[in-house]
Amino acid sequence: MTRSHGTALFVSTMILVVIALGTAGAALVVHHDTDDLRARVKPVHREVRHLIAAEADAERRLRLLGTGARTTTEALAALFAAEQSQVDASNHAVDVANQAVDQFNNARSADLATAFQGAGDAALTDLEAKTAAVRAAADATRSALAGLQVAASG
Amino acid sequence: MVEPTRSSLVRRRVAFGVALLFALLGVAFLVWTISQHQDARDDLADARVQLANQRAVTSKDAKSVQHARTVVMTVHDQLAALDPGSGTLADLDEKDLIAVRAAVQAGLAGTLADYNTAVDQRASLDPQHDATVEQLRQQANVVITVLDGIS
Numbered sequence: 001m002t003r004s005h006g007t008a009l010f011v012s013t014m015i016l017v018v019i020a021l022g023t024a025g026a027a028l029v030v031h032h033d034t035d036d037l038r039a040r041v042k043p044v045h046r047e048v049r050h051l052i053a054a055e056a057d058a059e060r061r062l063r064l065l066g067t068g069a070r071t072t073t074e075a076l077a078a079l080f081a082a083e084q085s086q087v088d089a090s091n092h093a094v095d096v097a098n099q100a101v102d103q104f105n106n107a108r109s110a111d112l113a114t115a116f117q118g119a120g121d122a123a124l125t126d127l128e129a130k131t132a133a134v135r136a137a138a139d140a141t142r143s144a145l146a147g148l149q150v151a152a153s154g
Numbered sequence: 155m156v157e158p159t160r161s162s163l164v165r166r167r168v169a170f171g172v173a174l175l176f177a178l179l180g181v182a183f184l185v186w187t188i189s190q191h192q193d194a195r196d197d198l199a200d201a202r203v204q205l206a207n208q209r210a211v212t213s214k215d216a217k218s219v220q221h222a223r224t225v226v227m228t229v230h231d232q233l234a235a236l237d238p239g240s241g242t243l244a245d246l247d248e249k250d251l252i253a254v255r256a257a258v259q260a261g262l263a264g265t266l267a268d269y270n271t272a273v274d275q276r277a278s279l280d281p282q283h284d285a286t287v288e289q290l291r292q293q294a295n296v297v298i299t300v301l302d303g304i305s
Contacts, residue, residue, distance in 0.1 A: 009166040016173035023180030030187040037194035044201040050207040058215035065222040072233075076294040079240055083287060086247050093254045094276065097261030097269060104264035120258045131244075131251045138240035145237050148301075151233035152226035 061154065068148035075137065075144040082137040086130040093123035222304045229300045232293040239290045246283045251274060 100116040225231075253276035260268035 006163055006166055009163070009170050013166065013170045013173045016170065016177040020173060020176035020180040023177070023184040027187040030184065030191050033218050034187065034191040034194045037191065037198055037299040039211065041194070041198045041201050044198070044205050048208050050199065051205070051212045055208070055212045055215050057213065058219045061219045062209040062215065062222060065219070065226065066304055069222075069226070069304045071279040073263075073298050076236070076298060079243075080291065080294065083243060083247070090209050090247075090250050090254050090276075093258055094273065097254075097273075098256040100258075101264070101266060103267050104261075105266065117229050117262055120262045124255055124258055127251055127254060131247045134242040134247045141240045145233050148226060149230075149233060150224050 042114045061151070064151040064154075065148075067146065068151040072141075072144040075141040079134070079137040079141045082130070082133045086127070089123070089127040089130040093120070093127045096120050096123045132137045217247050225300055225304050229297045232297050232299065236290065236297065239286060239293065241292060243283075245288050246279060246286060249279055253279065 096116055096119045100120065103116070253272050257269055257272035257276060260266075260272055
């Protein structure tokens with residue numbers, strides 16, 4: 001072995017030591033900076049999660065308002081339909097009673113009026129059902145209105 | 155100067171080998187940390203984009219909710235009036251049923267006086283009934299028109 005070979009080995013070793021120390025130092029600096037970056041990502045993710053929750057809440061409220069509006073509209077339409085049926089049933093029942101009275105007045109016979117018994121009973125039964133339907137529709141309307149107002153105020 | 159001995163050369167070679175190993179490890183560690191750093195930067199950039207998008211979506215939803223609430227509040231008075239009005243209408247219909255039942259029973263029995271009394275009683279309900287229905291209809295029309303926008 002020559003002396004120059006030994007010197008070259010020594011110098012190369014020193015260069016490698018410097019490279020090892022330099023890269024290790026640089027790597028530690030980069031690693032530290034990476035930790036800082038990761039620390040900055042966490043609050044951003046937290047805010048995203050918060051916004052997602054707020055969005056879900058807004059969607060839920062919007063869905064409730066839409067459902068409340070639709071339910072109220074349908075309930076009001078049902079109430080007026082039920083009311084119209086009740087009015088028709090009421091007028092029909094009075095017509096039956098009127099015809100019975102007219103027959104009685106003309107013939108002065110209770111038997112003629114009795115001939116309307118079936119029609120009268122049927123008309124009253126129908127009117128009772130239609131009146132109950134109006135009450136049910138009114139209750140449904142009030143319930144829908146309350147639900148809509150709660151959704152709007154919430 | 156003294157020529158290096160054989161054992162000295164061996165030590166220098168070993169030292170060179172160890173230094174080479176540490177240098178390679180150092181370079182590998184640096185490459186790995188740079189890669190991690192790049193990933194972290196990408197994560198931060200992605201998170202910021204996601205945050206911006208989420209803010210836009212959340213803001214839009216919040217505006218939609220506020221709009222719907224404002225729409226409902228514009229018919230607050232009509233909604234408040236419809237609540238007792240629908241109950242009043244059902245009450246009037248039940249009074250109508252009572253009067254009509256009396257009229258039918260009187261008619262079927264042939265008792266003209268009772269029939270007339272019942273019919274008069276029913277007729278006396280008409281103005282209030284008609285007014286209630288008309289008022290409800292006007293309020294309901296306003297409400298239905300407005301609510302169509304959000305249902």
